[in-house]
Amino acid sequence: MPRRFIRRDNWEFGGHTAPEEGTSGEPKSRKRRLATSLVFTTIFFAGASLAAVAGNQFSPLTAEDSQQLAGDTTTTDAASTPAAVDASAAPVDAGAGPADAATAAAPDATATPADATSSEPAVDDTTPPASLRGSSTAGTAAAPAVTSEPKQSSKRSAKAANGWKATKLRTILVPKLKPAPAPEIEGPPSAATIWLNSQLPDPTPPALRLSPKFASNLRATAKAAGLDWATMLGILRARGATGHTPADRTTLRKLSVRLASYGPAKGDWARIVSYSGDTSFADRAAALARYDRAVGLKGLVKGLEAAKKSIATRLLSDPNVSIYEGGRNDIVQNKVDVRVLAVIAYLRESFGQVTVTSLVSGHRLYARPGMISAHIPGHAVDIAGLGDIAIQGHQEPGGITERAVREILFLPTEVMPRQVISLLGMGGPSFPMADHYNHIHIGF
Numbered sequence: 001m002p003r004r005f006i007r008r009d010n011w012e013f014g015g016h017t018a019p020e021e022g023t024s025g026e027p028k029s030r031k032r033r034l035a036t037s038l039v040f041t042t043i044f045f046a047g048a049s050l051a052a053v054a055g056n057q058f059s060p061l062t063a064e065d066s067q068q069l070a071g072d073t074t075t076t077d078a079a080s081t082p083a084a085v086d087a088s089a090a091p092v093d094a095g096a097g098p099a100d101a102a103t104a105a106a107p108d109a110t111a112t113p114a115d116a117t118s119s120e121p122a123v124d125d126t127t128p129p130a131s132l133r134g135s136s137t138a139g140t141a142a143a144p145a146v147t148s149e150p151k152q153s154s155k156r157s158a159k160a161a162n163g164w165k166a167t168k169l170r171t172i173l174v175p176k177l178k179p180a181p182a183p184e185i186e187g188p189p190s191a192a193t194i195w196l197n198s199q200l201p202d203p204t205p206p207a208l209r210l211s212p213k214f215a216s217n218l219r220a221t222a223k224a225a226g227l228d229w230a231t232m233l234g235i236l237r238a239r240g241a242t243g244h245t246p247a248d249r250t251t252l253r254k255l256s257v258r259l260a261s262y263g264p265a266k267g268d269w270a271r272i273v274s275y276s277g278d279t280s281f282a283d284r285a286a287a288l289a290r291y292d293r294a295v296g297l298k299g300l301v302k303g304l305e306a307a308k309k310s311i312a313t314r315l316l317s318d319p320n321v322s323i324y325e326g327g328r329n330d331i332v333q334n335k336v337d338v339r340v341l342a343v344i345a346y347l348r349e350s351f352g353q354v355t356v357t358s359l360v361s362g363h364r365l366y367a368r369p370g371m372i373s374a375h376i377p378g379h380a381v382d383i384a385g386l387g388d389i390a391i392q393g394h395q396e397p398g399g400i401t402e403r404a405v406r407e408i409l410f411l412p413t414e415v416m417p418r419q420v421i422s423l424l425g426m427g428g429p430s431f432p433m434a435d436h437y438n439h440i441h442i443g444f
Helices: 030-094 098-118 139-166 212-225 229-238 249-260 267-276 279-295 297-302 308-317 325-332 338-351 400-409
Strands: 184-186 193-195 321-323 354-358 366-368 380-386 419-422 430-432 440-443
Touching: 212 229, 212 249, 212 297, 229 249, 229 267, 229 279, 249 267, 267 279, 279 297, 279 338, 297 308, 308 321, 308 325, 308 338, 321 325, 325 354, 338 354, 338 380, 338 400, 380 400, 400 419, 400 430, 400 440
Parallel strands: 321 354, 419 430
Antiparallel strands: 184 193, 354 380, 380 440, 419 440
């Protein structure tokens, strides 16, 4: 009976192809495929590691061969020079004519400087040997090349020296450290405390300072528009413009024209609100403007340490800044950190009046058992009153204490305190403590 034709058995009709000879039609199992992949992966990494090991062992051999080749070429050049001269002088000795004797004088004359130069111990390593440059001329041409090498090397060294002198080096500004006072001994000799006064860098490094050119452009643009430069700078800072030059001259001019178009305004906050229409942005920008005004352009351009003397003089001569007698002596004796002075000036600018009750003198040694107070090295201040309002009895929500803590939290990062202690905790470095009912502690 003839065999039936079934379409699914033929690949032309979409059926499976017939298995080849020596292979089974069944697919390989998953374990078998995994084992095959593992074997090939192992072979690949084994070959790669073998190649790496062989390369590490072969590299020093090639380095030694290259050094030996360089030594052989130098000795070959030194030996070939007199040999070539002798070879050129040999026909002269063999010949008997007077014309040949005249030509013999030239090789002998050239052989003398070649021998003299070959006997010198100093050789310029910067020029390759004659064999590596591909020269196969006679010894008479090789001898002048050897004598010209010292001249070429001297010219190259002179050119390099002149190039180094003409190079303009980039100036790197390093933060200036204030001199630390000598160690102080406190207490009886049997149980004395030795204070090792450490040096503190400027809290405003050169990367955070304004360029003098930008400062002059800012002052001139604000004066021409009848505005305060601190207000313009506070808006730029609140917008995220930082660095040496927060804005160019064109941007400053456009900002001044826009601010002046709103007419007179009562205070920084009202002007900034009319500019942006956002009260939260106005709070931030106005706080930055007051800080910039309290520090001054000199402190923003040259650093707070450069402006420390002027800030301290303004605080000591301002009748609206009330500082107890011991604290005034601390400022005069340069015991108070410049960040503390900047915060006092900022609060004076924000509230119009500030009362300081503790700096260094008069404060206890330990803040808590085993912890030295931040007042001792001059890194803290206690504020007992703002705007002629005492802190004691006015720490309610919305009161003078809450306003003061909010203003402190608007300070720039470089002068942000680590401790703002009162009866209110408002996030960040601020937290409450029960014994701070009559003052605000600001510590760094």
